[in-house]
Every structure is written in C-alpha cells, then in structure tokens.
Amino acid sequence: MTAGSKRMTDGEMRRMNILEILNDRTTPVSGTELAGELGVSRQVIVQDIALLRADNKEIMSTYKGYILHSPEMDGRECMRVMRVNHNTEDTLDELQTIVDYGGRVLDVSVEHGLYGHITVDLIINNRLDASEFVAQMEQSHDQPLKALTGGCHYHTVAAQEERNLNLIEEALDKKGYLMRD
Structure with missing residues (x-):
C-alpha cells in the first residue's frame, strides 16, 4: 500500500x-x-x-x-398528481383502476397540519403489485397514511400518454374517489 x-x-x-x-x-x-x-x-x-x-x-x-432510481424512469412517462378520498376497503379497487387504465402508482402522500407534506414511495405497476400491497397493509394492522387526513390523500400517477391519465381520472371520478378542487 x-x-x-x-x-x-x-x-x-x-x-x-x-x-x-x-x-x-x-x-x-x-x-x-x-x-x-x-x-x-x-x-x-x-x-x-x-x-x-x-x-x-x-x-x-x-x-x-x-x-x-434509474434515469430511464424519468422523462418517458407523463405524470399527474391525483387527489383522492375513499374508504380503506376501496384501496384495492382504487389501485387496480389506475393500473387497468395503464397507470403506475408511484407514491402516496398527505398534507398533514403538523408535519406538512408526507410522501411514501409505492411503485405499483400492475394488479399483482396492488394485491400484494393491500395484503401487506391488512397484515400489518397499521393504519394507512390517509388515516391522518380523514381519507384525503394524493397519488403521483405515471402513464405512457396523457390520454391514459385522463381515462384514469374519469374512472376514479365515476367511482367517487377523485376529489376536485
């Protein structure tokens, strides 16, 4: 040496x-x-x-x-933050609705009065990921992040085209999950 x-x-x-x-x-x-x-x-x-x-x-x-995180993850997809609210029992339906229309759920976040903006990465790409996430949530006996804000939470959703994001928003709105400002 x-x-x-x-x-x-x-x-x-x-x-x-x-x-x-x-x-x-x-x-x-x-x-x-x-x-x-x-x-x-x-x-x-x-x-x-x-x-x-x-x-x-x-x-x-x-x-x-x-x-x-890889650079390939950036720039090739359209992204939109969607404000949603639903019962915990509807979590699987919400996530599967997003992936069924070609979306990927990148994260979940809430705006907390005391702590400010809290974000957790999810990376849910398909129905299997959604099912596994909900199963883990049920097994953990912990409350989901949305419990801090009365159910209101945000997802950053990525898709190949804006059209997919529009379809996702329409489907979530039809199910009563999407919150409009």
Whole structure:
C-alpha cells in the first residue's frame, strides 16, 4: 500500500455491495434480504441506505423494499398528481383502476397540519403489485397514511400518454374517489 492510498472500510465495501445488488435488480429488494446476503442486521442496512442517500444515491423505499432510481424512469412517462378520498376497503379497487387504465402508482402522500407534506414511495405497476400491497397493509394492522387526513390523500400517477391519465381520472371520478378542487 502506498503512502497516499486508503484501504476501504468494511462499511464502505458493504455499501458498494448494496449498490451493486440494487443495480442488478429491476424489482425492490427487502432490507431483510440485503441483510441476509451481506451477513449483517436489518438495522445496519437501514443505516447504510441512509448513508448512501446522504451521498446522493437515489434509493427509493417501497413497501416491498429498496430500489435504485434509474434515469430511464424519468422523462418517458407523463405524470399527474391525483387527489383522492375513499374508504380503506376501496384501496384495492382504487389501485387496480389506475393500473387497468395503464397507470403506475408511484407514491402516496398527505398534507398533514403538523408535519406538512408526507410522501411514501409505492411503485405499483400492475394488479399483482396492488394485491400484494393491500395484503401487506391488512397484515400489518397499521393504519394507512390517509388515516391522518380523514381519507384525503394524493397519488403521483405515471402513464405512457396523457390520454391514459385522463381515462384514469374519469374512472376514479365515476367511482367517487377523485376529489376536485
């Protein structure tokens, strides 16, 4: 080792491995899975993800796990934020309506009086993703984010064309889910 060289720490190597794993996957990877692959606790993974984000790595957290944001995700789709309100029992129908018309649910957000704007990445691309999300929501026994605001919440929806977004809004409006200003 030369005088100017620096040996990489175990943490730096692990974070580099996390990025490689996420880069090789097109679907989210759970913190538990990363912890198992790298031989550390899930809490160490959570801390590593925070450090990677602080280093400007665009890692999104979804209900299924972590996914690396790629430039291909930007610019090819039209996006619209939709304000909705419905019962928790209607969540699956709402999400499936969006994907059935060619949309992808990127996130859910609420405007909270005390905490301000709260957003959580969802990345729901199809009916299976919607069903898995609702099943996980039911198993968790936690309240969905919309519970903080009496049901009112927002979704960022992406689609290949504006036409799809218009159809999604029309369908959500017909079902009474869409809130107009």
